[in-house]
Amino acid sequence: MIKNPIETILNIDNLSINYKVGDQYAKALNEISFSISKGERIGLVGESGCGKSTLLKTIMGVLPGNADILSGKIELNGKNLLEIDSEARRKTRWADISMITQSALNALNPVQRISDQICEAIKAHKNVTYSEAMARVEELFELVGVAKSRAREYPHQFSGGMRQRAIIAMALALSPQLVLADEPTTALDVIVQDQIFTQLKQLQKEMGFAMILVTHDLSLVVENCLKTIVMYGGQIVEFGPTDDMATNPLHPYTIGLKNAVPVLGSTKNPISIPGTPPNLMLAQKGCLFAARCPLATEKCRNEIPKLNLAADLHYARCHHLPEAQQFAAQADNPEIWEVN
Amino acid sequence: MTLLINFIKIVWQSLGGRVSLIIFVICILLAIFGPYLAPYDAQERSYDAADKLVRLAPPSWDHLLGTTLLGRDVFSQMLWGARPALIVGILTALGTVIIGMNVGLVSGYFGGKIDTILMRITDIFLGLPFLPFIIVLLALTERNIWTIILAMMAVMWRSTARIVRAEVLSLRERQFIAAARTTGASDVDIIYREIAPNVMPLALIGVTFALAWAIITEASIGFLGFSDPNVVSWGSIIYEAYASQMMYRAPWWVLPPGIAIMILVTAVYFIGRAYEEVINPRLKEGG
Amino acid sequence: MGQFIFKRFWHMCITLFVMTTLMFFMFRLLPGDPTATVISPALYPKAQEALRQQFGLDKPLLEQYFVYMKNLAFFDFGISFHTTRPVSEAIQGRLLNTILLVLPSMIAAYIMGAFVGAMVAWRRGSKFETILVLVATALQSAPVFWLGMLAILYFSIQLDMFPVGHIVSPGMFPEANWDMYFSTDFLHHLALPFIVNALYQFCFPFLLMRSSMLSTIGEDYIELARMKGLRENRILYRHAMRNSLLPLATTLPMILGWAVAGSVVIETVFSWPGLGLLMVEAVGRADYPMVQASFLLIAVLTVVGTFVADMLYGLLDPRIVYN
Ligand SMILES: Nc1ncnc2c1ncn2[C@@H]1O[C@H](COP(=O)(O)OP(=O)(O)O)[C@@H](O)[C@H]1O
Numbered sequence: 001m002i003k004n005p006i007e008t009i010l011n012i013d014n015l016s017i018n019y020k021v022g023d024q025y026a027k028a029l030n031e032i033s034f035s036i037s038k039g040e041r042i043g044l045v046g047e048s049g050c051g052k053s054t055l056l057k058t059i060m061g062v063l064p065g066n067a068d069i070l071s072g073k074i075e076l077n078g079k080n081l082l083e084i085d086s087e088a089r090r091k092t093r094w095a096d097i098s099m100i101t102q103s104a105l106n107a108l109n110p111v112q113r114i115s116d117q118i119c120e121a122i123k124a125h126k127n128v129t130y131s132e133a134m135a136r137v138e139e140l141f142e143l144v145g146v147a148k149s150r151a152r153e154y155p156h157q158f159s160g161g162m163r164q165r166a167i168i169a170m171a172l173a174l175s176p177q178l179v180l181a182d183e184p185t186t187a188l189d190v191i192v193q194d195q196i197f198t199q200l201k202q203l204q205k206e207m208g209f210a211m212i213l214v215t216h217d218l219s220l221v222v223e224n225c226l227k228t229i230v231m232y233g234g235q236i237v238e239f240g241p242t243d244d245m246a247t248n249p250l251h252p253y254t255i256g257l258k259n260a261v262p263v264l265g266s267t268k269n270p271i272s273i274p275g276t277p278p279n280l281m282l283a284q285k286g287c288l289f290a291a292r293c294p295l296a297t298e299k300c301r302n303e304i305p306k307l308n309l310a311a312d313l314h315y316a317r318c319h320h321l322p323e324a325q326q327f328a329a330q331a332d333n334p335e336i337w338e339v340n
Numbered sequence: 341m342t343l344l345i346n347f348i349k350i351v352w353q354s355l356g357g358r359v360s361l362i363i364f365v366i367c368i369l370l371a372i373f374g375p376y377l378a379p380y381d382a383q384e385r386s387y388d389a390a391d392k393l394v395r396l397a398p399p400s401w402d403h404l405l406g407t408t409l410l411g412r413d414v415f416s417q418m419l420w421g422a423r424p425a426l427i428v429g430i431l432t433a434l435g436t437v438i439i440g441m442n443v444g445l446v447s448g449y450f451g452g453k454i455d456t457i458l459m460r461i462t463d464i465f466l467g468l469p470f471l472p473f474i475i476v477l478l479a480l481t482e483r484n485i486w487t488i489i490l491a492m493m494a495v496m497w498r499s500t501a502r503i504v505r506a507e508v509l510s511l512r513e514r515q516f517i518a519a520a521r522t523t524g525a526s527d528v529d530i531i532y533r534e535i536a537p538n539v540m541p542l543a544l545i546g547v548t549f550a551l552a553w554a555i556i557t558e559a560s561i562g563f564l565g566f567s568d569p570n571v572v573s574w575g576s577i578i579y580e581a582y583a584s585q586m587m588y589r590a591p592w593w594v595l596p597p598g599i600a601i602m603i604l605v606t607a608v609y610f611i612g613r614a615y616e617e618v619i620n621p622r623l624k625e626g627g
Numbered sequence: 628m629g630q631f632i633f634k635r636f637w638h639m640c641i642t643l644f645v646m647t648t649l650m651f652f653m654f655r656l657l658p659g660d661p662t663a664t665v666i667s668p669a670l671y672p673k674a675q676e677a678l679r680q681q682f683g684l685d686k687p688l689l690e691q692y693f694v695y696m697k698n699l700a701f702f703d704f705g706i707s708f709h710t711t712r713p714v715s716e717a718i719q720g721r722l723l724n725t726i727l728l729v730l731p732s733m734i735a736a737y738i739m740g741a742f743v744g745a746m747v748a749w750r751r752g753s754k755f756e757t758i759l760v761l762v763a764t765a766l767q768s769a770p771v772f773w774l775g776m777l778a779i780l781y782f783s784i785q786l787d788m789f790p791v792g793h794i795v796s797p798g799m800f801p802e803a804n805w806d807m808y809f810s811t812d813f814l815h816h817l818a819l820p821f822i823v824n825a826l827y828q829f830c831f832p833f834l835l836m837r838s839s840m841l842s843t844i845g846e847d848y849i850e851l852a853r854m855k856g857l858r859e860n861r862i863l864y865r866h867a868m869r870n871s872l873l874p875l876a877t878t879l880p881m882i883l884g885w886a887v888a889g890s891v892v893i894e895t896v897f898s899w900p901g902l903g904l905l906m907v908e909a910v911g912r913a914d915y916p917m918v919q920a921s922f923l924l925i926a927v928l929t930v931v932g933t934f935v936a937d938m939l940y941g942l943l944d945p946r947i948v949y950n
């Protein structure tokens with residue numbers, strides 16, 4: 001549906017995932033479709049628990065044992081990753097798609113030298129000697145701005161920011177076409193966060209990889225990405241050019257998210273959307289956001305909305321698209337969010 | 341008390357825990373009522389119609405588990421022997437944990453010099469070879485059930501102390517402790533009212549492991565022949581069988597006490613593990 | 628690293644010092660007559676008097692203590708009540724016998740336990756796993772001397788595969804010497820206690836490794852290793868197993884202590900002439916100098932073992948050494 005066949009590198013179509021919890025199922029991903037082109041940066045936002053990490057893990061092919069892929073395709077350069085054998089799948093990991101993980105502290109093996117952790121990724125895919133791999137590690141360290149003399153240290157000897165840089169170096173080791181970044185800087189303070197993003201963008205320009213940046217912080221996406229995907233309860237609820245979405249958000253959830261971001265120099269307090277994310281164990285009857293949505297009507301509660309094209313390249317999953325603009329204008333009034 | 345009820349509730353949740361609790365309760369009932377149920381006295385010798393000692397008789401209706409070299413009824417001895425195993429086990433476990441918990445609480449709460457000294461002492465105790473040390477103590481003092489309990493307590497507190505201290509160190513920095521401090525609560529109050537309840541779950545796990553250890557050690561002491569010669573315990577039954585050199589002709593004599601110890605201690609381990617899995621979810625399988 | 632070793636070594640020395648001191652005071656103060664544990668009451672009064680002089684037992688306690696420590700430094704443990712020969716003679720060889728019984732079975736048990744525990748956890752949820760956990764817990768709960776007796780009952784007496792006990796066949800080696808330890812007869816005698824001890828020691832590392840693996844498998848770095856496209860075997864050995872070994876290594880000193888302490892019962896069952904058996908026999912004969920000496924050697928073995936195990940842990944976990 002949303003596809004640009006010319007230089008698309010990754011195309012995800014109708015992907016649905018269940019987690020088995022006890023004898024129940026949680027629908028963590030619900031008919032996800034989107035694609036990403038060469039060198040593109042896409043932001044993926046949504047509250048925690050909406051399925052962002054699950055989506056990235058599915059792309060990487062490292063879902064936990066209790067996850068079930070119900071339907072869908074994940075095509076990398078036209079080849080469906082869900083159909084190839086496990087050895088071929090292993091080879092695409094990191095070489096074609098790599099990942100900058102959420103928690104750099106826990107993602108690094110505490111008892112292995114950082115250089116070795118990067119080397120083993122290189123050697124798993126390329127037939128190189130240890131010293132060749134080591135040379136690459138030093139090159140990468142310089143690239144991400146960490147003294148290469150420190151490559152042979154252990155993770156606990158690094159500061160938080162350095163660890164994150166090491167993870168980035170690791171992700172870039174094999175010059176992948178696509179880098180997935182799962183909340184890469186949530187654990188860091190704002191200044192370091194900024195430095196790392198600047199560097200990441202710089203590297204992205206030089207090396208030309210595409211990137212999916214996952215975050216629950218809308219402002220990061222606005223600064224860094226050209227396109228944005230908004231997820232809610234395992235579904236894509238809005239998708240479009242970031243500029244357009246920032247000025248003219250369409251889904252009430254996106255409008256709410258935007259409200260929750262503090263605006264520099266503004267006296268208005270950010271307000272977060274009251275209520276809790278939907279229970280994914282229950283069968284979906286209508287719009288998942290209906291319970292928290294000020295615009296919700298009977299129709300919303302009973303009829304599942306489709307992802308509709310609303311403006312140029314801008315899609316939203318809502319029954320009330322025409323009212324969006326008017327609603328956005330009054331959304332900074334906390335009272336309007338008091339549903340029920 | 342609520343803690344104990346809570347403990348039982350948690351253990352009861354899992355199948356293994358449930359079975360183990362039932363086994364444990366049966367053993368306690370045996371320890372209490374066993375001697376009244378026993379058809380013979382523990383030391384009583386049986387004679388047959390011709391007035392001959394019933395030596396090494398295989399199991400029969402008269403002697404459910406056969407007899408020993410001296411014509412004693414193994415089944416009755418088993419029933420008598422539950423009591424020392426459990427008394428020694430339970431008292432030692434409680435004493436051990438009480439000492440260990442206090443050392444851990446004081447050491448972790450005050451920190452600094454007190455901590456260093458207490459932990460050095462704990463380390464030294466950790467270096468003591470457990471069973472040999474108890475044997476030395478028993479060699480130098482009178483051998484009865486109380487010295488055995490005291491000797492075991494004297495060594496076993498060390499591991500609980502370490503575990504509790506580590507927990508206290510992390511609790512000490514928490515909000516509610518700081519809050520208690522600002523309200524001017526005394527150290528003793530903070531330690532026993534604020535911190536102690538929070539380390540109780542750990543202490544309970546400590547009780548189960550100490551219990552398992554104490555039961556096995558009591559049996560080992562019995563087997564080595566250093567227990568109270570007037571008390572029949574499961575360990576001393578094995579000792580007599582071994583010392584008689586006849587056990588190889590009378591498996592009914594050696595098998596029951598070992599099996600009883602094995603079942604009891606397995607149950608205790610599973611109780612501890614069932615509780616631990618809930619308290620410390622990281623251990624939970626697949627978690 | 629150097630500092631770490633030095634600190635541990637220093638702690639070890641303190642521990643040993645405190646233990647020997649503790650032993651001195653226990654043996655002099657616990658029984659009614661402080662000399663009762665040093666001089667055999669069976670000796671002639673004249674001989675008793677001579678010994679009293681030699682050990683300075685008529686001097687104040689503190690002075691006796693210094694004499695005791697000096698004697699220890701020269702491996703002089705006094706005179707055995709039972710043989711009336713120096714204790715150090717009887718002790719010779721016993722230490723080695725105990726080490727030969729405990730150490731190999733310990734090492735075998737740890738390697739097997741770690742490996743089987745890891746495998747079982749890696750492919751978790753099998754029937755085999757449930758059964759093995761149950762069996763290991765039950766084995767661990769059984770008294771090891773009883774297991775030894777059953778093993779003798781079945782393998783030695785029923786099947787006649789192994790000798791019933793002792794370190795070599797009687798009369799084979801009238802003088803204990805190095806040839807003895809290299810004889811097949813020795814290995815034949817070692818086999819059964821080795822198997823029983825190894826099987827018993829296997830349970831703890833197995834159970835610990837399994838639960839340690841189960842929690843390691845959920846760690847982020849395992850997921851990252853998988854994302855890096857490493858081969859399954861490398862993830863298993865280099866990451867999951869390697870890191871799960873840490874708790875095993877932490878408990879190694881404790882387990883080593885248990886194993887050495889447990890040698891007392893194993894040696895008794897198999898009549899294995901080690902320190903444990905020596906000590907048990909000495910207690911039975913109220914041979915106090917012998918009790919004291921064998922205990923001290925067992926303690927030294929434990930403490931040194933702990934020290935070595937600590938060093939091993941330092942090698943495995945860089946966070947310890949560098950912090
Ligand atoms: N291994 C799992 N088993 C069961 N449920 C899971 C598992 N991992 C995640 N979930 C559930 O799936 C949903 C999506 O989780 P996740 O992808 O981690 O969200 P996000 O990264 O957006 O915070 C959440 O409701 C979470 O509770």
Ligand SMILES: [Mg+2]
Binds near residue numbers: 102
């Ligand atoms: Mg996440």
